[in-house]
Amino acid sequence: MTRPFEVFRDGLGVPHVRAADELDLAYGQGYVTARDRGWQVETDRWRAEGRLAARFGPGGLEWDRFAVRVRLADTARRVHAALAGPERDWLAAYTAGVNAGLVDGGRDVPEMQLLDRSPGGPVQHTPWPDWAPLGVFCVNHVLFSGWPGLLWREHVARTLGPDHPLIGTPDGASSGSNAWALAGARTSSGKPLLAGDPHRLLELPGIYQQVRLACDAYDVVGLAFPGVPGVLHFGHAAHDGHAMHDGAGPDAEGSVAWGITNAMAHHVEVFTESPATLEGAAHGVEVVPVRGADPVDVAWTETARGPLVTDRHALRWPVRVDADLGVASWRQLLRSRTAHDVAAAFGGWVDPVNRVLTADSTGTVLSLTAGRVPRRARSERVLPHVVRPHGEPPVWRQPATATPVADVAVDANDAPEGPDETQRVPDLGLAYAPHRGPRIRALLADAPGGGEGPPTQQRVHADVADAGAAALVDLLRDVTDPALAPAALRLRAWAADGARMAADSRDAALFACWRDALVRRVAAHPALAPLHAPHGLPVVLAPWLDVAANVGLRLPALLAAGAAGRLPLDGPAEAAAALAEVAGSSATWGELHPVVPWHALVDATGVPREQVPGVAPARRVAVGGSADTVCCTGGVPGVSTVSWRGSVARWVWDLADRRRSRWGVPFGASGDPRSEHHADQHARWAAAGTDEIETDWARLRPETWEAP
Incomplete structure (x- = not known):
């Protein structure tokens, strides 16, 4: 199936797709997406199918186990089977466009070429089924809710007791x-x-x-x-x-x-099953191919609540x-x-x-x-x-x-x-x-003269004040040790001056290093030692079960519990000891806090970043902000200072005139590292900047290639 459509590009390489009707447009969107983001959409499709290991080797196997057990592909197929005709036609047109775009150059990207040269021979490609876009959406959201946190709190209750402060309302959220x-x-x-x-x-x-x-x-x-x-x-x-x-x-x-x-x-929701409730459950086995190794049998079980995501926990996902x-x-x-x-x-x-x-x-x-x-x-x-x-x-x-x-x-x-x-x-x-x-x-209460407009939103997008820092720094108010007093004074002055996590700030870096050391000390405290016992949960869920990461999220609550005598934890003493570990820090926050993006080929296969075109070192731009600031560039306190999570887009919609609306993304519009638009927005994004949106067709550049 082919359909007529046009593609125009603005100065950032953003595709403007135009067609006579909705289905032609869906085809065109699928086509241009495959051309611009072929590697990305293919890897997400493989993840949805639970077939990452077939292309990546053993490094993709843990994800595939999870995808099979949670029944990702089957869920997408069920959703597709239940669609009404118009939605099914819309998806079919989009998928046809994706398939055409992949054949017409979308797979001709350096990452795919690098994968083809790896042991195991060239990757075998198959067309997208019509349900694949639903699987891609599921991949991006199956771990997006708070359900892994339920398993963390169960682990805390089992090891430390049901009334432990770590089970109470968290001090923050990780997303x-x-x-x-x-x-x-x-x-x-x-x-x-x-x-x-x-x-x-x-x-x-x-x-x-x-x-x-x-x-x-x-x-x-x-x-x-x-x-x-x-x-x-x-x-x-x-x-x-x-x-x-x-x-x-x-x-x-x-x-x-x-x-x-x-x-x-x-x-x-997560349900804890028992042998009695598992009676009558559905069972199956999928054979998962592994590049360069023998295939692996992955068993799945599904109860009336939903598929088992662990040996005893069923997942009730509204989508399924x-x-x-x-x-x-x-x-x-x-x-x-x-x-x-x-x-x-x-x-x-x-x-x-x-x-x-x-x-x-x-x-x-x-x-x-x-x-x-x-x-x-x-x-x-x-x-x-x-x-x-x-x-x-x-x-x-x-x-x-x-x-x-x-x-x-x-x-x-x-x-x-x-x-x-x-x-x-x-x-x-x-x-x-x-x-x-x-x-x-x-910030919005302190409005600029003349009223708000698209350009004035940058002060909000770019704000790096850490509103929670002052309360934490207050733990150092009684530090008198001559070796630590200057560093404590620096931090108190920095907090009093707004606690800005600016990229060029050495005080912000000292605060981050001190907080990291404090989190690590609390996480290693004997009172929390049972948490470090093996939890037996799938590797895919490990980030949500990390002790230091969870202590970082709940640090104020733990310190308050220590002050109230609910935990044998001396907050001021631990804070002073943590400061002693880092008082000599002289780096700027930006030096400790570069952007280190996740890349499927690096993180699933272990290929060094230097071998993947476009990944390093150019993308390691220094940024301000943190996980707790409006300008979100989060690391994981106690685990790593690098920025791995944050603003994946910025947008400003002006209802007076769409031509004054603005947007921006990290890196760029193209997924191909050879493209001039692979990372041409990255520096502007790092400064929390955005660009006006061009909507005048006459000012856009028509694409010169023709769709098949």
């Missing part, structure tokens, strides 16, 4: 995003403005793809998942009937925009329970013309659970929470559920209605507090981020 909405009264144009940035693993190529999709039904710019059709999370759609025409672009009559953040909801990913809502979202249309489209959203901000050029601003969530009390979100005889699973929570925003709304994975916020945002989770939300509200 998140920022988004904020400003009503017209706050802006220089008098029209609403939306902005934000999602925080995820920093991958190379980047996890989001800047794209424009235009046909007879809609014209949307936004951030897409490579391998998945549409613009699901962050989009700005214009509608004046001129999407197919050259000229200034569809900005004259009206537009609508949306952006999301993680709601931190308890929506994927209902065989539904909300694909109809993906299509409907593209056709939105008003904020109420966006809210209606998100009414069919399933996974993951998101907070949504949407606005349109009439001035309407709405806030809502979207996704399928079991109705559970807060006390039921702490540990895995024990399967009860004849127990019935909880019903899904009814979708919330959209709430109008008259002034400002901020979503930063924070807990809803106060009557206004609890009315706007439901409490669906357990672990929330405590600092970014209040900090963004404070």
